[in-house]
Amino acid sequence: MESKKFFDERTDESEVKARIVSKYFAAWAQVVLATVKDRGGKIAYIDLYAGPGRYKDGAASTPLLILQTAVDHPKISQMLVTYFNDVDISKTSTLQNEINQLPGIRKLRYKPIVTCGEVGDDAAKYFNETRLVPSFSFVDPFGYKGLSLRIVQGVIKDWGCDCVFFFNYNRINAGINNPGVKPHMDALFGEERANALRARLPGLTPELREAAILEELANEIQALGGKYVLPFTFRNGEGTRTSHKLIFVSKHFKGYEIMKDIMAAESSTIDEGVPSLTYSPADASMPLLFSLAQPLSRLKEMLVSDFKGQTLTLSEIYERHSVGKPYVRKNYREALKALEAAGKIFAFATKGARRTGTYPEHVKIQFKGNC
Structure with a gap:
């Protein structure tokens, strides 16, 4: 999905994604506020692919939802530093205007920072070499360009730092064995794991192929310091295959527990009280497929x-x-x-x-x- 089209029309999937991220931010902020006064008095929200702030129908996307949460909370408003970036200057310009017009925005002690630029090796180097205040980061590229686990490693390395990133399974699944995008796949999985996947995937069923890709991704994240890895799956309109995932990463079980409860509430099916941790538009029309486990x-x-x-x-x-x-x-x-x-x-x-x-x-x- 191209970024231009993504913000033209709000979909159920984009609403679910925005709710998961904004709900976790609110819960995470409440947890870290209790101890942040002894660690500089600041918390941060980092969005590396922020978009224009609203969809074409006027609905707020994640940046404005996060800022509104901060505006409405007296303590968060005085501690939150926000950083929004996008590669498209038209999107950052629109986002800046939307932020300026957000009711109550002047309640924030720290003015939101909006930048325009590519997210690449320089960003990975910065995050890995800079000590961060407690931060929640959202890495949501359209595809795989700019998605490097070195960036994930950098934004979770310090105390109180969690991350969620967009994992375009369709494009990554197709790109694993494509020599033309080898550098991107190596940046995502690490060259050794990427090569292992290239050797392992041929001949696997679609279900086993997905499991193998997710397993290697989780193993690489854990090797880089992300102890807890939690995926939320989005399926296509027919419910027959995975289109993309949100991957949450934390070093602490408390964050894992909070995010799992949020993802459970956004699951489209629950079997014997157990959430699927999946959103599938087909679930409502084909309930039998999801009630036999x-x-x-x-x-x-x-x-x-x-x-x-x-x-x-x-x-x-x-x-x-x-x-x-x-x-x-x-x-x-x-x-x-x-x-x-x-x-x-x-x-x-x-x-x-x-x-x-x-x-x-x-x-x-x-x-x-x-x-």
């Missing part, structure tokens, strides 16, 4: 097997087990209630009383050793 039943089986003989709290179980899986905290709570009712686990309070069916921090869950 019985994921909660599978979770109960995994818990009994994976924690056999162990005693842990719900929080410990969730943090150890949920990474890389679609389950949210409430899914674990429901699974534990069912297992307790079936006599497969035993829950007890380490202090005070416990209400049946609840798992607060003072309650331990004991898994049988012979299950």
Whole structure:
């Protein structure tokens, strides 16, 4: 999708993407505000491909949604530094005008910075060599040019720094074995992993091909310091294949948990209470295709097997087990209630009383050793 066309018409996918990013920014800011006073008193939002600020129908895109959140929050408005960039000067000019006209914009202590320029090696070098204040960064190129994991590494390396980036699966899938875009693929996956993918992908089914590409991407991000990687998938209009993904990266489980809850709320299907972490326009018209996996039943089986003989709290179980899986905290709570009712686990309070069916921090869950 070309950037010019992207902002001509607002789509359901673009609305979902904007909501995910803006909701996470609001939640992330609330978390880091509690300690940021001891770290310079500033937080930042960085958008490297910001666009014009509005779609042709007048709806606000991500930059204006972020700024409006800051304007409406007394503490955020006094601490937030914003940096918006785009390669297209017509877009940055329009964005600057939209920012100037945003109601309440003068409440912000720091004036938003809008620049125009290519995002390449110089940007990667800057972010990797500059110590950042706690920052949430959005990297949303149209395609793969300008998307380098060195940039991702740079914007997440410091305390309180998280990132979400747009991963155009269609174009990247087609580009992996294209010699003409080899430098872009090497910048994205790292040359060694990109070469491994080129050797591995031929002959794989579309589903296994997608899984292999995502696995290598996540492995490279984790090697660069991004401990938690969480993808949200967008499918085509027929629901038959992946078009693109939003990839969230954080060094802290708290950020991972917050973003998973946000992505869960934006999922177009929920099976046994488990979110798909996917938006597919076809889900509503073809619900049977998305209701046969019985994921909660599978979770109960995994818990009994994976924690056999162990005693842990719900929080410990969730943090150890949920990474890389679609389950949210409430899914674990429901699974534990069912297992307790079936006599497969035993829950007890380490202090005070416990209400049946609840798992607060003072309650331990004991898994049988012979299950």
